[in-house]
Amino acid sequence: MPDGVIVGGWSYVIAAYSVTAAGLIAYAWSLVHRRRKAELE
């Protein structure tokens, strides 16, 4: 083990990017949904 260096760690990167993508997609979906609801009613 090289001292003081993080080896690997891709799982953290994947987790952070996945959360970001999921959050942005969920919010964008909610916006489109709310807009449609507000405009059609």
Place this chain on the structure above:
Amino acid sequence: MTRQFKWDSGLGLLGLLLLFVGSYIGLFVAPAERYMGETQRIMYVHVPCAWNAMLLYTLAFIFAIVSLWTHRPKWDAVTTAAVEVGIVLNALLLVQGSIWARATWGVWWDWDVRLTTSLIMVLLFAGVLALRSFVHDAGRRATWTAIATIVAFVDVPLVYFCVRWWRSLHQVQSTPDTVAPMMVVPLRINAFAILFLAIWMMAQRVRVELARRAQDQVAEPERIAPIGGSTNA
């Protein structure tokens, strides 16, 4: 219903494209960091979310003043939109930061001043939206939203400057001099990507608000009609 192509759709698509390009460079082209290794790549989404959340809150603060001054519905709508999109980025920021913290600092969370003020920031602005949802009268709702936004904004400069003013676990801001050039490139691309996506989101949120308002006016004209007037008059 045919909808014509709006300016914000173009901006949103551009943001999405840039986010793919920036993330690709960040994940596969930029070098790993000498100590943090691959985990440093979280920076390319974490820092753009931080910058844009603070930018949106700052815009919300300015819009809130204009809203209070002019009392036009559109300013109330953009204030709300900026606050809401700011909250989304702020929440993402906290989760990304937590993951990065586990990898580097060794803990998911610490009551350090940067982390604490960032958490307070999301709670304060969530409070603005909560307060807003309790007020039925559109005029009063706009007034209270604006005042709450102005008060909540106090925490934003605090989040930025706290790491210089007080001791913290979180490091101080980096500058282009302290970041390798190949890391600055994806960081900047993603910063603009998130900015464009945030503007698209704000535009959608403004439309939701204005459509709802038009709807309320049809449904309950007697209640909404005197915009800015009080209900007990």
Place this chain on the structure above:
Amino acid sequence: MSSERNRRRILAVAAIMVAAGVLAFLAFGGIGENLVYYWSPTELQASGEQAQGATIRLGGLVEPGSIQHSEDGLTLKFAVTDGEASIPINTTSVPPAMFREGVGVVVEGSVNRAGEFETQRLLVKHDNQYQAPGEGESLDMAEMMKSMQFEMEKQDKEKESAE
């Protein structure tokens, strides 16, 4: 209608003034002097026996050459320094991967009777340098010390007294 408008404008000015006032108080009210996130080794040493037993945080750099793993691998000893004082640390927790000589750390725990700092919460600090491998990896303690805010405080004070 116009009095309503004036009322809102007064509210706008009042809200901004309250916001500015709170911020100014936090920035210049000296909260940082009463509410310290971590102590420096010099401050901890100066407090002597007073600090014994209380749960506190200590921040500083891992002193080069001080890292010692016990033979069974369960306990770790090292020293935290700010260039002037040095505090011996004793822990059974597993250090984060970035733990190394010269790195900034924040430890939470208390000083025992032997004057050692016992901790089960060992955090590794990162500075604002993001570099590719092989760039500037030589150990420069003065440079690393900049990641600790007490170093910035010291430099600010020196600047003030020079003026």
